[in-house]
Amino acid sequence: MASRSGTRSTRRPPVRRRPGGSPVAPARRATAGDWIGGARLRTLPLAIAPVALGTGSAYAQRVPAHWWLALICLAVALLLQIGVNFANDYSDGVRGSDRFRVGPARLTASGAAKPRTVLAVALACFALAAVAGLVIVVVTQFWWLLAIGAVAIAAAWFYTGGRRPYGYAGLGEIAVFVFFGLVATCGTTFVLLGELDSEALLCGVAIGCIACAALVVNNLRDLEHDAKAGKRTLSVRIGATGSRVLYGVLMLVPFLLLLFLCLFYTTPSLVFLAVLLAAPAVLITSTAKTAKELVLALSLTGLTGLVYGLGLGLALALPA
Template sequence: MSVRNWLAAARLRTLPLAAASVLCGMLTAALQHRGNLTVSALCLLTALSLQILSNLANDYGDACNGADTLARKGPARMVSSGRISPAAMARGVKLTAAVSCLLGIALLCSALPAISAAEPQSWLLWLLLGAASVAAAFAYTAGKKPYGYIGLGDLAVLVFFGWLGVLGTEYLHTGRLNAASWLPATALGLWCAMVLNINNMRDIASDRLAGKTTVAVRLGLPRAKIYHTVLLLVAAAAWALWLPLHFGGGLFLLCAALLAASAIHLYLLKKAQFSAELDKLLPQWSITVLLWILLLWLNAPL
């Protein structure tokens, strides 16, 4: 039961987003004919570790800050339900943070000597970015002033899952940033922000009672759905601008898949009125994001 509780706290259904972020960055690097298996593996492990750290810290932080009450819908949280003690979860957060740091350092040791020997200052930059990633994973809902409680979670997802996740992975493979890669990085970041928005729409009632002022709480469910639609449309536009730059023969298939995935998701979102219905959209959209990246890999002119 203890192992099952820790797996539940890690929220494995959120991991496809972290994987998609790294796989997207690997793809933009591969399109430039650059790749490194060791760097790719360490990028993926680091991203997954940071996602688990965020999930454990979220379980701990929401319990400490009173957001996980009986009014909250969705899967049970481990600390608030008493299945894992606050002290044990705090130790788990520290251990996962340490693992994330070690993986990040191993990643930099593997990537940076080969791509930035002439720029020793890049080590400091990447160490700071790594530290920021660990801090952001913890401070989303944990600590004295969690930024997720003032509506900055969506922006953080765009930055860390989109821009840093995709562009950082690309840079660690290639040693450079392709200006066009900002399009898929932004699109993926917005798609990941949509997952957080679904989560926050589901929890509007309990978050409002706990003083957790997410974007969804500020907007209310009807306008939060409009905001969600805007995120999707901007992301789709970014994908549509980027795809013709690299994909030729498979362009029609990819555009059709993008349109179908977007339309189906919006239809399901429009129908969803209750927390349970919104909760079902979380794993569905997470898997859709990962499948989209895999479809890009299958059609990429490598």
């Protein structure tokens, strides 16, 4: 458009800014790889493990169970985990918290995807998880499970969503322990058996501790940046040293419980091979100086959970 003087206007378009005020670089369109990265695949082992443990605990009772129901439980767990990952991406992005992060760039904060698109994907995952959960309820006729599912979805959203996200108040580890430990494990066993047993409870505590450890090392990596963003995570509250100690304790508890289970079962002893992953993770976390080291520890924690969950679940399901 020509100006009054006859020359072309040189007025620049307004600069897009994040909620925190810092300018956003010109965005590129998100690729398939970006969306896969947004799903945070390294967190999925900790959704698979509790379902495997719950299934193994059910089969340990030598009562016929519908294995396909376990697959639907797995679908619920995976969809909830992916959904909460995208919900966190959206909520942290629009709030401006991710501008301080040192890990991989997020879809919303980087501008690679529109916030409403990321939100839509998160809600779609929650909706699919709800449909899978409804199938379980219709088949089992345990209608009260609908309330558990609704609370699980609400917990997934309000972790970083809403006006007062509890993840910003240092309560994330509690929620992870409850939902990705006790609820996922004991819930799977209950769906398959129609009752709970001590094995499911012990397994739920064990995998819940590993899941909490993963969150602790993740928040330890982002400790300084979360503090700047106003995120009062548990790691921010107890500091780096406290986080390292807590991580070590959380990684120790599952193997103490495994030792107890070995008093009643013979095959679980092989699951101690998971120590080959857990020990380096604890060592790295206790001595790490860089974010890259803690990312490696996080990956090892997820693998520990997967090996522990699949191994112990199979050990319990096999005849003694």
